[in-house]
Amino acid sequence: MLMKWHRLHNSRQMPWKGEKDPYKIWLSEIILQQTRVEQGLAYYNRFIQHYPTIQQLAAAPDQEVLKLWEGLGYYSRCRNLLLTARRIVKEYKGLFPRDYETLLSLKGVGPYTAAAIASFAYNQPYAVVDGNVFRVLSRFFGLDTAIDTLPGKKLFTGLADEVLDKQYPALFNQAIMDFGATVCKPMAPACIDCPARKDCAAFLTGNVNRLPVKEKTLQRKHRWFYYFIFEHRGNWLVNQRNQRDIWQGLFEFYLLETEAACEWNDKKVMEWLHDQYGIADALLVNISSVQTQQLTHQQIRGQFIELKLSSKPDFLKSYQWQPKNRLKELPFPRFITQFLEEHASIGS
DNA sequence: AATCCGGGGCA
DNA sequence: TGCCCAGGATT
Known part of the structure; x- marks a missing residue:
């Protein structure tokens, strides 16, 4: 079929x-x-x-x-x-x-x-077993074993091996994935056009929209990222992320992460700079509106605080000063590129 | 076995 | 919003 x-x-x-x-x-x-x-x-x-x-x-x-x-x-x-x-x-x-x-x-x-x-x-x-294959098999055979558990993975992997056309594995694997992506879709599947519906257990019992079953519901972590964009004579302070965290290997600006939201204003920014690093010669250029980025299991919210320094501070040794034209050669996370794109003065 | 890792599209 | 996508590595 x-x-x-x-x-x-x-x-x-x-x-x-x-x-x-x-x-x-x-x-x-x-x-x-x-x-x-x-x-x-x-x-x-x-x-x-x-x-x-x-x-x-x-x-x-x-x-x-x-x-x-x-x-x-x-x-x-x-x-x-x-x-x-x-x-x-x-x-x-x-x-x-x-x-x-x-x-x-x-x-x-x-x-x-x-x-x-x-x-x-x-x-x-x-046999390939991807999201499409899990879905097609669980529906066609009417199996409600959760696909995000070990028993579920074993069951559907075994089933995929059984139904694989051993003579034309490449064609078959291509076919089942395309079928899952275009007919047996996650939402609003095209059962009306489905050539397998008279043999499909889920269709015959009206369970198409309840399969496949997933057990785990992910919970989202909320984080606040406040990026201080320090500029000194056309150079920007950047850092390469290498912690065990999101965006490993990508670049960012000076980051202050907090658990709760902060209310930044001109006075608070200047006070924070002075108390934290003894900086008194900063010119506050702009405090952006709150930006958001939805990841699968984290919600990032934050602001970009643009500052010009008249002298180069000697702190933050692990950070780099990069000239503007080098900035666009560095990989940044979407949260940052999105902001830069909307602020051409820095971005391009 | 559970947790972590992005970003975009869609209802 | 919540769910899903041609999943895999780490703990």
Whole structure:
């Protein structure tokens, strides 16, 4: 059924479809982890344009690659991308491994990605199990085992292996994911057009909208980020984040994080500068309105406080002073680029 | 087994 | 808002 649907009704076009170069398949799969095709597409094209081969990617500077990844999120994917590219060039002479277990050993490659590479590039019979597959299987077989538990993962992984067309694994994997993305969608699935509805347990029992089941409900953490943008003679004070926290490897300005909201005004800013760092020569340029950024499990709110210093302070040794024209070469989190874009005086 | 890691789109 | 997206690493 799936294969026939794929042949006759699937018109989803993507540049990596039918691709046999494992480098390109791997790259597309890493980009698409927890990321919609529409969002990842431009990044994929940009990466292929900059780095047509894995050797070119492996030779690129970290910061250049992270800048290309800027805005896509889950930045550990980008760090692991480089680690793996360099390992393949050094250890495998640039030839991508074929073996499933070896693929799994690569940083950033888990069960899904290893199966995707093994099947798409080499047509090996490994079933991909992504969000689409969980959904299609749980609905079609009417299974309410929670997909975010170990029993659920085992159940659906086993099922995916059973239903996989061992003769055409690449086509089948492509078909089931496209089907999940365009027909058996998370919300408002197109059951009316679904060729499988007379065999679909969820459809027959009216449970389509209650499957798949997820157990955990994430709770959101609230954080307040107050960024002090210090400028001294055309140079801006920036810092590269390297704590175990969000946005690792990305740059930011001087950050004051608080648990509760702060009421900043001219007087409070000047007092804080003086009490904290003994700065008395600062010119307060602007205090922005409150900016917000919604992450999956954190809500970031905060303000940008722009200051001009007439003398270069000797504190904050680990920070860097960067001239304006270098600023746009650095990768920043969305929270910051969004603000910079709206304030052309700093941003561009 | 539980927690963490972004950002965008959509109802 | 809450949910989801071609998931994986870490603890």
